[in-house]
Amino acid sequence: MTKEPPRFADQLLARLTDPDLEDHLAPGEKLPSTKELAKEYGVAAQTVFRTVARFKAMGYLEGQQGRGVFVRKIVPLEFPVDRFEHNSGRDAPDTDHGSWKAIVEAQGRAPSQDTQRASVEPAPADIRAHLGMEEHTHVVLIRQVRRVDGVPFQIADSAFPARIALDSPLMWEEDVSAQDGILAELGHPVRRKVVKMTAWPPMTPTEKRRLDVPEDAMVPVLRQVRICYDRDDMPVSVLATVAPGHLNSFVYEMKA
Structure with missing residues (x-):
């Protein structure tokens, strides 16, 4: 052959x-x-x-x-995962410490995010698994692309069970926040988070289109999934981040 x-x-x-x-x-x-x-x-x-x-x-x-x-000289974004996961995302409390905007600006660069689009859809298989949902159940999906200096750096898609998020501020297109987080106001305060990191599978054609990656280009990818659990230890949200490896450096800082 x-x-x-x-x-x-x-x-x-x-x-x-x-x-x-x-x-x-x-x-x-x-x-x-x-x-x-x-x-x-x-x-x-x-x-x-x-x-x-x-x-x-x-x-x-x-x-x-x-x-x-x-x-062009490519300067990867140093993404402090521990700080970002401590206080960030669609359900973040009313502060920007550790937010996407603060992280990017601290490195002297210009952050932006595409206008988010919220939709109610049957939960994809991977989201169902993360949220412990049965087949044919629905979620609120919020799709977003994060940019640095105008260039797409990450996909950041959130999913919430429809029974929690439907017709709530989580579906609003503008940025929203609350003192203790929107999920807390909806009766589901986050008590713990689980973060999973993989470098597989490769980018899908849809992900390449969203990140302006050529269809036939082979680009390494970092995938991070964050699952949040409420006080009853029920999963209430999933944040799936897709980050081209050449543009992102994930950093964890831990106390000795």
Whole structure:
């Protein structure tokens, strides 16, 4: 069986991210022209153009007026998981310590989040498992993309049992908060949290679209799932974060 040759997007991505390659393109270095890349890799100029456009959207490359396209210096976000999980999310108490905005701004960068969209849907299998729900039960899903300097850095999707969240402030599109958290006001104060981290499975096509990742690019991914439990030890929320590995550095700080 003939092995399929590497795709152009994968080859170019490797040159941008792997400093051990002989033809590595370092930050600040100018990208070869479309014509040169097309000839070197034996692909159509349109393929080069589309791939370069996608890598610009992802933050790997940047165009400079009258000069060409250059490799952008990628600075991963240091994401202090312990501080963020202590006080953050859709149900966070009324303070921004440890919030996405505070974390990003503390590193001298500009945070933003796409307008959230809340919907009531049958719970997907993984959410049902996390929340201990039966098949055909519904959840309130809130989908959001977090950005740094305008670039998508993370997907942050929350899920709440519909019996708790339906028609509550948790469904409002604007940012909301309460002194002790919205779930506490709804009668389900959070008493403990469980955080699970994985690097599998790879990004789905939908996740790639939401994060402006080329469909044929192989990008490492960090997945974090946070499950919150109320005073009766019942799971009441799930926050699923999908973070491209080259853009995020997850940091835990623990007392000695």
